[in-house]
Ligand SMILES: O=P(O)(O)OC[C@H]1O[C@H](OP(=O)(O)OP(=O)(O)O)[C@H](O)[C@@H]1O
């Protein structure tokens with residue numbers, strides 16, 4: 624099989640494992656549940672392999688950064704596969720000082736993310752990874768934090784982009800790729 628047919632079959636498998644849950648966590652939201660991908664050995668491998676293929680469009684990078692919690696679940700295995708380090712962008716109150724913080728709105732609420740200040744080498748090339756791009760609030764906050772921490776963000780990769788919510792409009796000036804839309 625060629626790489627493109629592998630990517631197509633990986634996409635198909637991963638798509639089949641994502642479940643749509645209406646009205647969760649609040650009325651009107653269709654929650655895209657990726658737990659089925661994590662729980663299936665072949666599906667999880669297909670997801671990480673597919674993300675690596677998509678990420679290869681961004682050229683070289685030194686680190687993968689993922690947003691807590693689901694960005695950790697896909698970002699850390701991706702970093703391991705690619706042989707680069709991982710930067711955890713955490714929900715507020717989990718990291719010891721010094722930290723940089725950013726508060727943001729997402730599809731169903733608001734939250735604060737933090738990153739350790741002084742741990743990213745100045746100018747390090749960082750790929751930002753998360754499972755879902757919805758409104759883009761989380762991703763934009765992550766990019767802002769990583770810039771403030773000294774990173775050169777080379778682009779963003781998502782498992783699934785919910786195009787109707789136009790999250791990439793919040794990420795203008797950055798390369799954005801998704802395994803699935
Ligand atoms: O594009 P947005 O509208 O910002 O939404 C996308 C974010 O929402 C989810 O995280 P959530 O905050 O629910 O946290 P979790 O990863 O801990 O489940 C998802 O994992 C993304 O990080």
Ligand SMILES: Nc1ncnc2[nH]cnc12
Nearest residue numbers: 653654655656730755757
């Ligand atoms: N619709 C959705 N499904 C899963 N995670 C999300 N994060 C933000 N919106 C989401």
